[in-house]
Amino acid sequence: xxxxxxxxxxxxxxxxxxxxxxxxxxxxxxxxxxxxxxxxxxxxxxxxxxxxxxxxxxxxxxxxxxxxxxxxxxxxxxxxxxxxxxxxxxxxxxxxxxxxxxxxxxxxxxxxxxxxxxxxxxxxxxxxxxxxxxxxxxxxxxxxxxxxxxxxxxxxxxxxxxxxxxxxxxxxxxxxxxxxxxxxxxxxxxxxxxxxxxxxxxxxxxxxxxxxxxxxxxxxxxxxxxxxxxxxxxxxxxxxxxxxxxxxxxxxxxxxxxxxxxxxxxxxxxxxxxxxxxxxxxxxxxxxxxxxxxxxxxxxxxxxxxxxxxxxxxxxxxxxxxxxxxxxxxxxxxxxxxxxxxxxxxxxxxxxxxxxxxxxxxxxxxxxxxxxxxxxxxxxxxxxxxxxxxxxxxxxxxxxxxxxxxxxxxxx
Amino acid sequence: xxxxxxxxxxxxxxxxxxxxxxxxxxxxxxxxxxxxxxxxxxxxxxxxxxxxxxxxxxxxxxxxxxxxxxxxxxxxxxxxxxxxxxxxxxxxxxxxxxxxxxxxxxxxxxxxxxxxxxxxxxxxxxxxx
Numbered sequence: 183x184x185x186x187x188x189x190x191x192x193x194x195x196x197x198x199x200x201x202x203x204x205x206x207x208x209x210x211x212x213x214x215x216x217x218x219x220x221x222x223x224x225x226x227x228x229x230x231x232x233x234x235x236x237x238x239x240x241x242x243x244x245x246x247x248x249x250x251x252x253x254x255x256x257x258x259x260x261x262x263x264x265x266x267x268x269x270x271x272x273x274x275x276x277x278x279x280x281x282x283x284x285x286x287x288x289x290x291x292x293x294x295x296x297x298x299x300x301x302x303x304x305x306x307x308x309x310x311x312x313x314x315x316x317x318x319x320x321x322x323x324x325x326x327x328x329x330x331x332x333x334x335x336x337x338x339x340x341x342x343x344x345x346x347x348x349x350x351x352x353x354x355x356x357x358x359x360x361x362x363x364x365x366x367x368x369x370x371x372x373x374x375x376x377x378x379x380x381x382x383x384x385x386x387x388x389x390x391x392x393x394x395x396x397x398x399x400x401x402x403x404x405x406x407x408x409x410x411x412x413x414x415x416x417x418x419x420x421x422x423x424x425x426x427x428x429x430x431x432x433x434x435x436x437x438x439x440x441x442x443x444x445x446x447x448x449x450x451x452x453x454x455x456x457x458x459x460x461x462x463x464x465x466x467x468x469x470x471x472x473x474x475x476x477x478x479x480x481x482x483x484x485x486x487x488x489x490x491x492x493x494x495x496x497x498x499x500x501x502x503x504x505x506x507x508x509x510x511x512x513x514x515x516x517x518x519x520x521x522x523x524x525x526x527x528x529x530x531x532x533x534x535x536x537x538x539x540x541x542x543x544x545x546x547x548x549x550x551x552x553x554x555x556x557x558x559x560x561x562x563x564x565x566x567x568x569x570x571x572x573x574x575x576x577x578x579x580x581x582x583x584x585x586x587x588x589x590x591x592x593x594x
Numbered sequence: 595x596x597x598x599x600x601x602x603x604x605x606x607x608x609x610x611x612x613x614x615x616x617x618x619x620x621x622x623x624x625x626x627x628x629x630x631x632x633x634x635x636x637x638x639x640x641x642x643x644x645x646x647x648x649x650x651x652x653x654x655x656x657x658x659x660x661x662x663x664x665x666x667x668x669x670x671x672x673x674x675x676x677x678x679x680x681x682x683x684x685x686x687x688x689x690x691x692x693x694x695x696x697x698x699x700x701x702x703x704x705x706x707x708x709x710x711x712x713x714x715x716x717x718x719x720x721x722x723x
Contacts, residue, residue: 206691210603211684214699235659239627239666243692341661341688 183212183353184219192349200252204348211342212353221315221354225257226347227303228295229319230340232264232541233283241282243341244289254294254347259303261320262483263287264543267297267511267536274547295347299536300510302417302483304331307512312439315358317346321430322482322558325420328431330413332439334358337430357431363440364448365398365433367391370455372401377575378488381415382557383462385422391454394428398447404436412437414488421482422557426465466560469551469570469588476552476569477501477583478539479576480508481559489517489533493526495580501530505583511535531583540566553582598701598719600678603687606696609713610675612706612721613647615639618655621663621689630672648712649674650703654686664689676714678703 185193193209195202208220230236236244264283265275287297298306301320304327310316312332318324319338327333336356338346346352356362369391375384388397406412416437423429433441440446479492484507492507507526514535517523523533539552539559544567553572554560560573572579572588581589617638624634630645645667654660664686667673677690682699690697696714706712711722 203692206604207688210687210691213601214603214682214684214687230659230662236662237627237659237666239669240659240662242669243662243665247692339661339684339688340659341692342684345688 183209183217185209189220189351198251200247200250201348203247203250204252204345207342207345208349208351208353212355215353215355217353217355219354220351221358222350223256223317223346223352224310224314225259225308225316226254226343227259227261227308227318227320227323228290228340228343228347229261231261231286231290231299233279233286234264234541234543236286241286241289244286248289248292252293252348255350256347257308258295258347259298259300259306259308260290260295261299262301262538262541263297263299263536264541265537266534267299269534273534276543276546279543297536298510298512300483301538302510305483305485305513306510315352317343317352319343321424321428322417322421324430325424325432326417328357329420329433329438330416337428363431364396364446366395366448366451367397368447368451368453369397369399370401370453371399372455372457373459375402375459377555378415378418379555379557379573379575380459381419382422382555383459383466384456385419386426386462386465386557386561387456387459389423389425389427389429392423392427392429394430396431396433397429398433398435398441398451400435402434402437404434407434407437410487414485417482418557422561425558425561463573466557466571466573468564469572471551471570472588474551474553474572474582474586474588475503476549477503477505477579478508478552478554478559479506479556479579481538481540481554481556483538484509486513486517486522489522489526491576492531492580493522493529495577496529496531496584499529499584501583502586503583505531506534507531508534508538539563539569544569553579553588555579596705596721598705598721600698600701600717600719602717603682603697603699604690604695605716606694607715608648608676608696609711610646610648612708612710612712613639613642613644613649614703614706614708615651617651618653619651619686620655620660621667621686622660625663625667627663627666627670630667644674645672646675648676648678648714650678650706652680652703654683660685661689661692664695665693668693668695678706678714678719
């Protein structure tokens, strides 16, 4: 691999052990994947933030790296933490866990990374332009950056995204190169796909077929997906594909920025037809129970439009069971300024910031059965939180919040 | 004595007794960080100590947290002396780099048996049966 004299000097320790270690990681990954050189990045998204996933070892590692002088040199955002950093006590989280989580946050802050704590960095100002190279972890954000924004990133792990942020570069391989951005699979969608949960169910089905390849989807409502509401639908679609498969980039005819590029579909692309979303719904419904004790929106983290939609569906009715909308803290603050937050809270809803149910220690809170319209959350919650799941349309889930009962399917 | 050659992932020199796994390894959840013992019951290495061994396996698998788990083993003194893979994956590779564990890949691991004395030195792997 060809390094510039400056890059070589970092590898030899010219700027200290912390930077040297970061360069060693970036160069090693480049060597493993056959990169010829490094490419400068404009931003990074770092995963491995929840203490639940990091443990004491991860925290120690980050502390040591920070003490060796590791500081990020590009704008860097953080994945969700293990709890709401401000309201954790009221939500019932453990004080000891909260203290450990705060040490993680402080360590990242010392490296120059503010506690954005969201899986939707693109909703809070980390918004790369088309063609920009970035180093992002968090599979749903990787998918959004590549597919919807047309930026370029591989699926980075926690340490590798941080290493890239520290040296301001990543190895040029995989999705940084045109040749790997072409679709290897055409997905013909021949059934109606309307609600948020429909898009999630579709994503689960496509991800299983595609695994880690690049799909090109046809047959979706391009006009609707190109409106603002489309961003929330694409967010859940991409997250689902990245959960059931390892899809880091997809194209949708007439919608995503690279879909109209010449030769975007590889000549030997296979073709798959999807005629029914029911198997996707079936795969995500893990519960027979009719008693609901939690309803969750916001996986990936909700936009303000999604919060507004939940309030609209509540239509003035009060929640009977906890209704959580997880979102970035800065968007929660914005909702508080516009009065949206107060309207939601008056109906008994909670906006939970900084975290999500997949990375929080939910097992301590006693929830048994939840309803969610978010496919990625439904996919991971049973294993990661020990909570049984009903997955259906936003409307069906809001009805569950109002009644405390699962009234059956509104989405199929 | 056999001399094998691989590709350096983490440069270094170390030797020890080989512990060979035919199955991929995840350091997250599979190895007890306090003792270095393999706790995943269904794994071929279940019950084995990996500390101080030259650990030989085809490739890594699983969560990105695995890099941190390997680091924790190293801090507790239970890390393998060296790692040899057929084809390295980024999670174990990053774990070896941040933990300072010599690692090579692209090695014909079928030439190494559990119990062999193995020395890793840069890209060189010397095996004594």
